[in-house]
Amino acid sequence: MNASPEAVKGSHRSGGATLFALSARSVTKRFPGVLANDDVDFDLAAGEVHTLLGENGAGKSTLASVLCGLYRPDQGAVLRNGTQVRLSSPRHGLQHGIAMVHQHFRLVDRFSVAENVVLGDKRLSFFIDQDSINDRVSRIAEEFGLPIDPLAVVGELSAGQRQRVEIIKALYQGAEILLLDEPTALLAPPEVEKLFETVRTMAKAGKSVVFVSHKLGEVVDISDRITVMRDGKVTGSVGRGEADTRKLAELMVGREIDLSPRKAKAPAGGTMLKLHNVSLHRDGVAVVDNVSLEVRAGEIVGVAGVSGNGQRDLAELVAGLQSPTGGVITVDGREMNGAGTREMRANGLAYVPEDRLGTGLSPSLSIIDNMVLTRPRGLLVDRKAAGAEAERYITELEIKTPSPHTATRKLSGGNSQKVLLAREIFAQSDTTKVLVVCSPTRGLDVGAVETVHKVLDEARTKGKAVLLISEDLDEVLTLADKILVLYRGAVVHSADSNALDIEKVGLAMAGIS
């Protein structure tokens, strides 16, 4: 288990003869209270696909931002083809052929694809020749396998298509080096496959690609080299075929991680949550379309699907935040149609929303105050009991916080999720029968993912009925005993976890059945 640090330390510099397309030399970058990059070396060869792997806050995005000119390093240098460059802005970086595609796209929704691509291009004349631009966009798109209609309006495109626009834009601007920040975060499995093909094509054409990612599983295949960061430092750099996911996870987290599947060990009990033909129509569109499902005590039912296919509405219907326009929701044998969220809770339902900081928690309020958010409160708020409770969960779940009085927005994603889980799952453990949990590990560190999975597994063992709605297919596959696929608000596929055809699930997520 000891990844020998000598073997993987540092970069793949070979005797100084090779000129790397892009390098970082001893880059140090500080933010108030954080050493985001600590003496980091990084080398990118031409035609190489190089992944920067690390947990949130490991400093990989900071390094990418330094490499593209968004941040200036406090110390150290950026080298392009062996010569030091002082990048003062992303535009300046672009002049050196370096472009970054951010996780949150920077496109104008009302503009067409072609207009977005040429936006900011100083070579354009005053009068824009639409046809020639459309032509060039189509040509780039074809060359790199990025199918897109140059006349389509960006606001109507899917996340995957928007990402293609961003990549085309970078290529149009003459990028030789592409930095992709968490590029798969918003994509469905087939779209990810498509993106990887594009990346391979670009590498073949001599362009270099830097993948910034915290998802272990997907990067191994695509990368020629993986550099792992932790706490602002490079902990290792391994070439293709030199590392498996377990070793990489260890480099990322600094200890061994268990993300193996967890399934129910005992047969499930009686039905606790039942949806019968539940629909929600909004503006004439069925955002939740005739969904029927059952969750029994002691099982986890996973709802997979690409983001934006009605997951949120489905969760809010079950949680009582919205009323269905059709169908029946039954919790523990009681019909709950039209019941508000407080009634739902009183009947034993707990809800962990996807947006933890903006919905599940009150960001400026302390951990203690957040513990009482979904409790019945008297005229006065009993902070004494909540305080004791908060202290207990801080110890039990190893929540890293200066004190229980700390505002939840100051906690890391993993720690705030633990606060939310503690409140929803543990604190009322006697009365809670049904748990609705949405994307509980989105954006979390591998270590925190492990904890969350353990917590959900424990809840199942204790006999709770868990409805797990997640955009992360791996997570659903890891935890769920039964899997449903949601596409455009409807359940298009369902299977038991022990009789599962993963390919079918992937296709169903993309709407192909």
Next chain:
Amino acid sequence: MIVGGYRIELEPRLKSPRWLVYVVPVVSLLFAFVVAGIFLLGTGHNPFTTYGKLIDKGYTSYYGITDTLGLATPLICTGLAAAFAFRMNLFNIGEEGQMYLGMIGAAWAGIVLADNLPGVAAVPVVMLSGAAFGALWVLVPAVLRARLGTSEIVSTLLLNYVALNLVNFLIFGSRTLWRDPSPFPDGQLVADSARLDRFGTTNVYPTLLIAAILAVFLWLFMRFSNYGYETSVFADSPNTARYAGMSASRLTVSVLLSSGALAGLAGSMYVVGPAGKVDPGLLQVGLGYAGIVVAALARYNFVAVILTAVLFAGLRVGGAALQISSDPVPIAIATVIQGAVLLFALGGEMFRKNRLRVRRIAGSPVRGAA
């Protein structure tokens, strides 16, 4: 900002040391006096004697401080009104108008009801009537905001002008029960039982204690009650409030009505205290708008409102006194001093939350080295 080889940046503080809370306001005040001092020098006044006089007439002399406390009394209430709403991100700009309505409501109760009430009940009834009128004045903006999302900033502000003209109409334009029957346009006095005696020969009324107690009560109530908890969740994150099953419209309406009631109370304090009637003189003072400034200075802390109201009232009283001293300072300059103090006090906030950092830009030559 880059100066020479140095980069000057504002950096958020990770922790604000406790002492900064006290030091920043003091330093801000000093800076304000320096800036205003430049104006004073420019207009041929000695800044030190002027400040000495300002402080004496505003704070340290017997009649200075008592006048200040008298003026601060309704100001505390309008400050609490603004703080109450602003804390929940509801920007009630209509304290001025709600205060006028409080005056109208208090005078009505003082004229019509007070004579039929037992003596001890008269003052509380008059005060509550004023508060109710102030709350009613914000009812329509509150419901519009809660139901339709109409901006309460615009609606409450516009109603100020309606309220202003309502007072003018009652006193100058009509013969209602608020107007004294004599030919000279003035408000009708309320019953004697509806008025409080001032302390000695000062301008301080027992309402000062009511205002101060109210501030402390609000501080405790909002800190420990479920209502205070729900409003703080709603102010922080409306989505979270919805998730927890709190009613947004109930909270919005109740907060705005409470804010209006507090502003109305300022008007009734004016009636049971110095005025005893609907007094058009109140229209000149701008205590409602000043309440917003007072609340902002106090960072919407209810107890701190007491202090900032006294600070603000003292600047008013002292500034007015400067005009009639032996070396009269024009009111415009007195206003400049007030403005500078407020501006710097608000600006100082930035330094409590951030820190100035001066860093040498990497690569630029070090002076004196090789």
